[in-house]
Amino acid sequence: MIAFLCLLALAIGVYVYRSFAQFGGGFSGGLAEPAGEPAPFNTSPWAVPLAFAAGWLLKGLWREALGFPFDVMCHEVGHSLAAWLGGRWSIPVIAGIAMTDSAPSLFLSFLVGGAIAWASWKAVRARSPLALLCCALLAAGFVHLQFIVPDKQFEEYLLLGGHAGEFVFPALLIAAFYYRGPAGLRWDWFRYPFMLAAAFSLVGAWQFWAKAVADPVTGIYGVSVANRSVAGSDVARLIGGYGWTAQLAVDRALLLGRAAFLFVGLVYLRFLLDRRSPKTPLP
Numbered sequence: 001m002i003a004f005l006c007l008l009a010l011a012i013g014v015y016v017y018r019s020f021a022q023f024g025g026g027f028s029g030g031l032a033e034p035a036g037e038p039a040p041f042n043t044s045p046w047a048v049p050l051a052f053a054a055g056w057l058l059k060g061l062w063r064e065a066l067g068f069p070f071d072v073m074c075h076e077v078g079h080s081l082a083a084w085l086g087g088r089w090s091i092p093v094i095a096g097i098a099m100t101d102s103a104p105s106l107f108l109s110f111l112v113g114g115a116i117a118w119a120s121w122k123a124v125r126a127r128s129p130l131a132l133l134c135c136a137l138l139a140a141g142f143v144h145l146q147f148i149v150p151d152k153q154f155e156e157y158l159l160l161g162g163h164a165g166e167f168v169f170p171a172l173l174i175a176a177f178y179y180r181g182p183a184g185l186r187w188d189w190f191r192y193p194f195m196l197a198a199a200f201s202l203v204g205a206w207q208f209w210a211k212a213v214a215d216p217v218t219g220i221y222g223v224s225v226a227n228r229s230v231a232g233s234d235v236a237r238l239i240g241g242y243g244w245t246a247q248l249a250v251d252r253a254l255l256l257g258r259a260a261f262l263f264v265g266l267v268y269l270r271f272l273l274d275r276r277s278p279k280t281p282l283p
Contacts, residue, residue, distance in 0.1 A: 002090065005099070051174075055196075055204070074169045080161075086157070087106070087109035087145075153242075156242045166208075167260040169198070206254075
């Protein structure tokens with residue numbers, strides 16, 4: 001059933017993508033740019049810094065109200081991505097759950113491996129550093145979860161994937177703001193609301209863990225991680241089943257956060273350097 005739902009969601013996603021591609025150049029027709037001189041791809045150097053500033057000023061409102069659907073999907077897609085790389089069928093639901101089949105699927109493993117190989121080939125042809133980095137990370141995760149991690153330990157990575165997704169996906173969306181996709185794929189005006197939401201979400205994710213530095217045991221959820229009310233949370237399950245501590249969870253989450261902000265900073269720096277070289281087009 002989960003496999004069927006995953007395939008159905010994929011088909012719907014492709015249909016929605018192709019439908020949106022018909023409107024106003026949102027994805028340049030949904031295909032690669034026409035041959036010849038690439039269309040202009042202008043971006044204000046103030047866009048991302050202002051988005052982060054707004055995200056910091058409005059972080060409470062975003063995290064508690066407006067950004068809930070976006071943050072939840074980043075979290076649940078993080079769970080599902082770990083499952084897919086490990087060859088398990090999984091589908092993220094905006095209600096706050098990633099339905100995952102515990103049994104590995106050889107068919108899905110071949111499907112995911114083939115998709116990573118295809119995306120890597122496209123990234124090489126497009127000479128896109130961001131896409132190449134993403135493909136390399138996906139390939140490393142695929143190999144690790146498929147051939148190194150034992151089945152009994154797989155759930156640990158599955159649980160960790162949710163909070164990791166809250167840092168990884170916003171950082172990638174912010175970085176993608178400055179790039180054309182593989183084979184010249186563009187997303188024009190769509191990148192602005194997505195980048196803004198990603199900046200808000202990244203700041204919110206950092207603040208969620210930073211508030212727990214002084215007291216990791218009660219600072220993460222506002223109550224002790226041993227409290228029955230949070231027994232089903234990812235952190236509580238990591239602590240109860242895999243020997244984690246609240247301090248370790250906070251430390252690793254903030255390490256992911258620092259890596260995400262550093263990644264965004266490096267991409268932004270490269271964008272600024274490219275602006276100083278008018279003859280150097282954006283990737």
